[in-house]
Amino acid sequence: MVTLKDAKRIIEAAEMKAKEIGQPMNIAVADGGGNIVAHVRMDKAWIGSIDISQKKAFTSRAFDIATKDLATHSQSGGQFFGIHASNGGKIMIFAGGIPLKKNGEVVGAIGVSGGSGEQDHAVAEAGAAAF
Numbered sequence: 001m002v003t004l005k006d007a008k009r010i011i012e013a014a015e016m017k018a019k020e021i022g023q024p025m026n027i028a029v030a031d032g033g034g035n036i037v038a039h040v041r042m043d044k045a046w047i048g049s050i051d052i053s054q055k056k057a058f059t060s061r062a063f064d065i066a067t068k069d070l071a072t073h074s075q076s077g078g079q080f081f082g083i084h085a086s087n088g089g090k091i092m093i094f095a096g097g098i099p100l101k102k103n104g105e106v107v108g109a110i111g112v113s114g115g116s117g118e119q120d121h122a123v124a125e126a127g128a129a130a131f
Contacts, residue, residue, distance in 0.1 A: 001031065001032065001102075001107055001108075002029060002030070002031045002032065002037055002100060002107055002108035002131075003037075004037055004038060006029075006037075006108075006131060007029035007037040007038035008038060009130050009131070010027075010029050010100070010110055010127040010128070010130050010131050011027050011029060011038060011040050011127065012130070013126050013127050013129065013130030014027045014110065014112060014123050014124065014126050014127030014130075015027065015040065015042060016126065017122060017123045017125075017126035017127070018042060018112075018114075018115075018123045021115070021119055021122065021123070023114060023115040023119050023123075024042040024043060024044045024045035024114055025042055025045050025049070025053070025112050025113065025114035025115060025119075025120070025123050026039065026040070026041045026042070026045050026046070026049040026050050026052070026053035026054075026112065026113050026114050027039065027040050027042075027053060027110065027111075027112050027123070027127065028053040028054040028056070028057040028110070028111040028112075029057060029100075029108060029109070029110050029111075029127075030054075030057035030058055030060075030061050030108050030109045030110075030111070031061075031107070031108050032061070032106070032107045032108055033061075034057070034058045034061040034062050034109070036054055036057065037108070039053065039054060042114070045114045046113075046114055049113035049114045050113075052092060052096075052111075052113035053096070053111045053112055053113040053114070054111060055090050055091070055092045055111065056092045056094075056096045056097030056109075056111030056112065056113060056120075056124075057097055057108075057109045057110055057111030058087075058090050058091075058109070058111070059090070059091050059092045059093070059097050059109075059111070060097030060098055060099050060109035060110070060111060061099060061106065061108060061109035062087065062090075062091070064099050064106040065099065066095075066097060066098045066099065066121075066124075067092055067093060067094060067095055067096055067097035067098075067111075068094070068095035068096075068097075068117070068121050070083070070093055070097075071093045071094050071095065074093045092111075094117050094120075095117035095118065095120050095121040095124075096111060096112040096113050096117065096120030096121055096123075096124050097109055097110070097111045097112075097124065098110050098121075098124045098125060098127075098128045099128075100128055100131045101131075102131075108131075110124050110127045110128050110131075111124070112124040112127070
């Protein structure tokens with residue numbers, strides 16, 4: 001289970017990383033059902049990335065995989081090609097979503113958007129490490 005207290009700690013760690021790299025981000029934390037527990041839009045983070053961060057968290061939890069890895073398998077010719085069209089368009093297939101695990105079991109996810117894929121993933125990793 002991902003509590004609000006957990007989500008706040010995860011977001012705080014992710015925000016610190018975003019500040020360190022100088023990129024304002026949207027950071028979302030989802031529970032085991034893929035529902036948003038908490039979301040933060042840092043000052044000057046893109047408004048369009050609010051939705052993307054939340055969908056990255058959902059995607060990562062829905063498939064228990066980092067969106068960066070899902071992206072690799074969802075390109076033309078890949079085993080998951082076309083997956084982005086599933087789940088009512090809620091699937092994001094680029095970096096920034098990471099599952100949150102407790103005792104080896106996925107119990108939630110973090111989704112980050114607002115920078116390059118590499119930046120989004122690094123900020124998500126920092127948040128996930130705080131869990």
